[in-house]
Structures are given as structure tokens and as C-alpha cells.
Amino acid sequence: MMTGTEDGTPVRRGTSRRTLLGAAGASLAAGGAIGFGASHLAGGASGGTAAAEDPIQRTYPFRGEHQQGITTPAQDCLFTAAFDVTTDDLDELRGLMEDWCVAAQQMTAGELVGGEPLANPQAAPKDTGEAWGYPPSSLTITVGVGPSLFRTADGVDRFGLASRATTVLAEGMPLFANEALRAQQSDGDLLVQACADDTQVAMHAIRNLTRIAMGTAALRWTQVGHGRTSSTSTEQETPRNLFGFKDGTVNVKAEDSEAQLAEHLWVQPEDEGGDWLAGGTYLALRKIKMRLESWDRLRLIEQEEITGRDKRYGAPLSIAEPTESAQEFEAPDYAAAVHGRPAIPEDSHIRIVAPENNGGARMLRRGYNYSEGSDALGQIDAGLFFAAFVRDPRVGFYPILDRMTRSDAMTEYLQHVASGLFAILPGVGDSDTMFGQALLGTKGSGAAPSGESTSGAGAGAPDAG
Template identity: 50%
Template sequence: MSRRRVFGIGAAGVTAVGAGAIAARSLPQEPPVANAFSNSGPFPFYGEHQAGIVTPAQDRLHFVAFDVTTDKRAELADLLQEWTAAAARLTQGKEAGAFGAVGGAAEAAPDDTGEALGLPASGLTLTIGFGASLFDERFGLAGKRPAALLDLPKFPGEQLIPEISGGDICVQACAHDPQVAVHAIRNLARIGFGRVSVRWSQLGFGRTSSTSRAQVTPRNLMGFKDGTDNMKLEDAALLRDQLWAAPQDGAAWMAGGSYLVTRKIRMTIETWDRTSLREQEDIFGRDKGEGAPVGKKNEFDPVDLAAMKPDAHVRLAHPSSNGGAHLLRRGYNYVDGSDGLGRLDAGLFFIAYQRDPREQFVPVQMSLARNDSLNEYIKHVSSGLFACPPGVRDAGDYWGRTLFA
């Protein structure tokens, strides 16, 4: 699908669970076409911004956070160049290395692990980000840590697990085929052996956000349409103001990039499933079927916040309740088996991009953590904040080059 085609498509939205749900305007819109982006073709890898941010959200996710195990700056820079070359190939449906899974010498390990042989690109995008811990004394980068890459405050009620939080580097792989997404992360981990190690990773399915008006609004595991008012790739002025970092923000190397917040939000779905429909709808501030706001008939009717309960999720998360702050969300459902106590370990892997988390995610999540009636049914168990640099301009560029320049 061409860039012109992507930017010319028309109408949908998204609002809901966890820290977030936020966006521009609720305008009357024509119904979008279901699965408008279920094509298996490739998205461009090179560009001003990284793919996988405003790219129409794919159906599957494999997200990974790495710890850097080398203490040599040159080795880290070399790895980023190797990763970029592999990512450029993988996102176009090619194998990770020049000789692929079977084209090299039989006595040597293959250049690709091979489990995606015969599969198309499946809309794969790979997006990289750098955590605050990368900006310590190891690589001489302390002076380049952006002020916006802060240590997140402790929010009321969160129960974070350190082993599945943070990380030096993250990579987000999104695709329409889970095997393609897993294959990409597996090969980046293989290439990074001896220089990075996997800290934690998360699989996701069933996107819980739409990032284009051509996409229908999806549902989260609580059964509600999620993120009706999400920012969209068609909102150019809003994205410029709320999503993309600018040179005047204080970290020149981040210009054209964005800040990524991840939160693993476990849902106590067994308790939720025994809650009355009326209470469920009061908690969200929307009806469960159509997704219409309180007192309205259609999903995209203008929201009347005053008609909602004071602790309704939509009311607390809405931009007008947060000084105009918006987030671009592209989260995913997850089910990680059971907890050994007869309950599913399930919920939302929340992903949100923004220009400055100090002005966007932090105040929104603080309001939700203190007042949201949904908190009775959710628990934040992991957290991450990463600075995602601008896009790779051409084959001579690489992920993070502006940081190391």
C-alpha cells in the first residue's frame, strides 16, 4: 500500500483501559472498512519517522526489552548498524542476512533462523527505543539523556515487577502474522548475542487501538471498544504538536522521534465477568455494544463528560480533563496462561507514544491511578519508558546514529 494511499483513507477511533485513551476530536464519521490493513505486503522501512508508530496498527505484537552486556561504545554502535541492516531486510519480507537460512556454508550457522521461510512480509514493522539506563557511565551518553526520559513516578496502586520492567533498549515488532513478528525479534536477539541479552518480552494479539481512520475500533478483553478518540495518522497538525519531538525540546538527536511508554495491565477478568452490565458501562462511560458515550447513540457522537460519573474512565482520560494532553496508543491484548490459582493471567499490554511524557502520560496516569473506578479490576505490573529516535533516512543511516553523532 503506497504512502499516498495510506494517508488518503478515511474514518474511525479509540479510548479505554489503563493510562490513557486520548485524542483529538469526536467528529461524525463514515463507518470504516473492517480489516482495511490486513494485507500482507511490506511497509516502507526508511523515512523521517520510524515505522510502527503511526503505521496502521497490525494484529500481532512481539515486544522485547534488552540489557546491553558489552561496555564498549563501539560494539554498541556496531550492533545498532547490524540490527538496522537486518531490520531493513526483514520488514520487506527478506531473510535477516545475505545468505539466509540455507544459502551459506553447511559448516557455519545460518544467517537466518528460518521459521519465516515462505511467509510474506505481513506488514512487519520494527521500532527501536532507548531506556534511561542506557545513559549511564558505560557509553559516554549521560550528557545526551533527554529531560523527557525521566524516571517515572510511583503511581498509586501499581505493583510493578522489576524483572519485567525497564531495559536499556526495546524493540517493538508488529505484524499481521505472529510468526513473522517472533521471527524478527528472534533474529535480532541472535545477532546481538554477546552484546545484549533479553531482559523481558511480551506477546500480544488483537490490537486494542486504531491508528488510522480506515480501521474499525477494536475491543479489549473487557469487551468494550477501546480508544475511540485515539490520535490518528491523518491528524497531521495534532501529531506535530503532541507526538513528534522537536529540536527546541532540548535533545536535538531526538528530533523526529517520540517517547514510548509501556505498561502491562493485568485484568481481574473473572471478577469483571460477574459485574452487571450497567456498572460496567458506568465505569467506562460508554455503552458496551455500540461504544456510544453516555446519553448518545453512536460511537463517534460528541462526548458529554458532565453526563458521566465523576470516576468514569473516559471522563478522567479525556484531553479536556488533562490540559489538552493526547497520547497515540497502539496497545494489545495478552493472555499469558494462568496464575496457578484458577485464573487467567490476561489483560492489556498498553503502548503509548507522545512528545513529552512529563506533560502527557504522567499527569493522565496519575489522575487515573487516583480516581478511576476501573482500578478495582486492573493492576499495573510492569512499566517502561523509552526514547525512540527519528527514522532511518536511507541505507547509509542506522538506528540511533543521531545519538552517537
């Protein structure tokens, strides 16, 4: 496989993954998840400073207060998978989360699963091999748990976790107007998000975690995304969605203050479920099919009025004649008028979802464009895989989505076809052996650790103002 240098000269993808970070892989193979190289622990909270500037060679810290793949600068490629747990044995679930933790740490470091390949040709390889020799490619792996892990739809508490479910999880995501959700592409007990700057590296991560889960958890659905639709760092240029407009201009960014991230993104110790979820967050997913053919027939002025922004520069329509991309970041003037009418229409997308029009609520968007061939009508089957990370979706997401599905002019060109709600677990600590150790306890310890559960719909919710 070939890639290119900055001057366009083709070069091989990079040094061997085993050569690149061989010491780290050997440490993992010998000592499991705890024995990871100190150089990768030095980064602190996951998603912080990268180890290298080249995105193909870059790695991100695996262990820290928060999981990687949230505030990490959004990569170009996404592969997300949801799983249904097929066992009722808590120790088997713990074992899966341990095995996933070891494999994820190896793969995000640029290593093969299991370290050095087996020398025995009669044994199945520990790693599927399609990323053998590929560089790390900024791979991040993020793991979450869904409401059904705590209690199934028919009320069964399989793992003794029902008392640990927060009100957010117990209530689940509400229904919204104009949606046509497909159950087989929604929800799930477990979620894994793999992001990378190489599609095959992201695919390799999900494939190997799926193989490891066999007998304990089964794939429920998967989603591949190509091309990010949001920036999670101020150093990234705002991308465009499939309607051709810049998307996510006012997104929460990694560089926001700790106070802002605490308010809008990270679950706090005093929040409901803080005993096991502090440092984590909630992830609301929406698969949104975009009616591209209908959109493409609209006049430019109609597209811009529906969006509320200039298509070329991304500037709000309150700027009469934008001339440069920097104007994208000028604050919209919702009081501005043209010929007696609002310059930014009342039902335009940016007006409907703007934080200043929603009690200051913000979210960290990490969505991706997707395309899945054509449908039965011969139209392109494509759209947005929308992902919102938020401290409390009842404050930071549901009210905004409700306004959008009822009042946003863009809704005419969208169809919500799948949905999911997950609690994204806190980061893996230096001494942790698994994802979600504060929730699940350790293997062989009997019932899951108990914690006081705060009841009431408003428990732990941040102030919307």
C-alpha cells in the same frame, strides 16, 4: 502454512519472501543498509502509504523522518523485547545498531536476514528460517533506548552518553498509586517493537535480532500481544479490550494534521534533546493485569457506568439509547444528567482520561491484549499491554495516568505489574547506517557526538493547553 482468500478459500501464505522482494534483498546483501531499493524509499516518512492493499503482502517504508510502527495502521500481532547491553564498548554498541538496521530493513521488506541462505551446510544459517516462504505480513520494527543506556542505576556513564540524556529520561517514569511493578519485566537499555499481521513473522523478527545481539546485549523481558486495542488510522475499526468494550476511540490517528502530530506526538528540533531525538517520540509502557473474573460478575449497567460507554455500540452514556456504531464517535456530553445524576459518572474511565478534562493532552495509543495462561489461583492471567507514544510524557501521559490510578472506577479491576520508558529514535535517514546515528555517531569515530543539553524540567515541553 495456509491462509484464506476474501471468499474463504484456503490458499498458501504467499509467494516466497525471496521471490517477492528478491531485488531488495540482493541489494542489501551486497551494499548493507544504504543500498536499499528505491521503490521502498519513495514512501517518505515511515508508516505512510502501504505498498499493497493485502495486509499479508503489505510492506511499509523502512527509511524516513519517523520510524515505522508508530503511526503505521496497527497490526494484529505484537512481539516486544527489551535488552540489557552487556558491553561497555561504544563501538560494539554502534555495531549492534548497524547490524540491527540491516536485518530490520531486510525483514520488513519480506527478506530473509542475510539475503540468500548459505549454501554451506556446515555453517550456522544467517536466518533462523521460521518465516522462510512467508509473505511480509505488514511487519514493522521500531527501536528505542531507555534511561539506563545513558546512566546506569548506580550512576555509571558507560558510553559517554549521560550528557545527552533529556530531563524526561534522567528523571525516569514516576511512581503511581496502586501499582505492583515487577523489576524483571520492566525497563531496559534498548527496546524493539515488532508488529505484524502474522504472529510468526513478528516472532521471527525478535528472534533474529536477539541472535544478532548475542555477546553485545541480552534479553531482559519480552511481551507477546494478540489483538490490538487501539486504532492508529481512521480507516480501522475501533477494537475491543478484554473487558469487552471498544477502546481508544479518541486516539491520535495518522490522519491527524501535521500540527496536531507535532504538538502531541513527535519530538521537535527545539525540544530538549532535539539534536538527536527530533522526529522521534517517547514510549511509555504499562503491563496491566485485568481482573477478568471480578469484572465478569458485574451487571452490565455497572460495567457501562465504570467505562462511561455503551458496551454494544461504544456510544458515550450521554446518548440515552444508542442504535448504531457510528454513535461511538459522538462527543460525550459531560454535563448531561439522568434523574439528577451525571449520565457519565464522575469516576467513569472516559471522563477521567478525556483530553478535554486533561488540558487537551492526547497520546497515540498502540496497545495490545495479552494472555499468559492461568495464575496460581486458577484465574486467567491476561490483560492489556498499554503503549503510549507521546512528545513529552510529563505533559501527555503522567498526569492522566496519575488521575486514573487515583480516581478511575476501573482501577479496582486493574493491576499495573510492569512499566517502561523509552526514547523512540528518529527514522533512519537515507544515508544512515544505523538506528540512532545522531545519538551514537559512526563506528570508529571515538566518543559519542556531543550536543548542548538544555536543563530544567520544563525544557522543550509542549504547552499543555
